[in-house]
Amino acid sequence: MEYAIETVRRGTLAIGIKSKDGVILAVEEKARKLQISNVTQKIFQVDDHIGVAAAGYIPDARTQVDHARFFAQSNRLIYDEPVDVEGVAKNIADMAQQFTQYAGVRPFGVALILAGVDKNGSALFLTDPSGTYIGYDAVAIGAGSDQVTEFLEKSYKADISLDEGAALAIESIYLVSEEKTGTRHLKMAIIDNKTKTMRKVEDEEIERYASMARDRTSKRGT
Template sequence: MLPAAAGYDRAITVFSPDGRLYQVEYAIETVRRGTLAIGIKSKDGIILAVEEKPRKLQNSDITQKIFQVDDHIGVAAAGYIPDARSQVDNARFFSQSNRMIYDEPIEVEAVAKHLADQAQQYTQYAGVRPFGVALIIAGIDKSGSTIYLTDPSGTYISYDAVAIGAGADQVTEFLEKNYKKDMSVEDAAAMAIESIYLVSEEKDGTKHIKMAQIPIATKQLTRTSEKDIEQFAVKAKDNIAKRPK
């Protein structure tokens, strides 16, 4: 980088002459280098799926990238996961406070906006750095099924299906071609696994895949068992075999 641009590179609160905040862009690049996370909305629920690459002796029973905020809200993260834990703790406190004050479950958009506002605050003050993580915030409230994406810049956008992390552009293209709003939650789960296989080094097995779902019938986030993930993977492989090469 040229010496003239070095100051803008180091200072989080200063725009470069071409209107960029370099530290925010670096944080977004951290997200792009993280392993894949996916959120897919179906007619009867929401699927959150992530790729995790555990070490050989690591206990893989604990999911590192999927979190529960409230009974009806889950989060999948890509990027610097310790930052995700910090934001999720904030979201849990915010959600619990809403229940105590208003005696009702919080709306998904309120959580997404709250976390996006927090991320934006970390882009404009000296002495802090942007969060190096993007979050898929999914849940079912009185307005129905909702998925939001937040990123280090403080943006939050609603999606029917979204992917973040390494290979997200390729997966997004795949989802744009194949996603259908009237698909079942089982079809959505198979599509999520198919998306992970699309960009992962591991094209077989399910040990590197973690998943959670929020059915409309219960509005309760549940972790998907390894046995169920294996069944969805069989369906995903059938779908891969049927797709034109």
């Protein structure tokens, strides 16, 4: 279990922020020079209204996401309604916990941030290799997450707008990233309260949020 948690700590940063208008997922992805950068490796879609950001061993994340997708689709078929975000978080956590108690298997070396909008409103949950799941207003996982969590505790406000939340997420990544400018290493997805649908944020929009983040940083420095 200690190795699994350490794998998460060494993963690149992932952030989830809940705003009054929806939920934001943002990650840092360090692409190689010749790598196609428009394919997101760390953000996944579980259902129309639920997204996931991962830190740690990404192949393990894909396994958990596939499991969550099956659970979400089964819920639609059986109950004819979208699954609750907390229900998916609990299901993933239950799966992770089983891999901590049997011989011959290893714990999943990944933590997931689940974000979505359901009948209860916007929701944000963290699952970890131990099988724990906890709800948050804002959360960070991966390398530098302790520093980012401290920053979010000081900067986050419950009435934050979607744009401000996206800018705060990017400002948080810049705080611990080796790259303090540019957006090639940033990926983002948003689920807003109106459409209840996850969408990938395009590069031009990320650049706008990054500009807002740099302005916020410069104001704090003055």
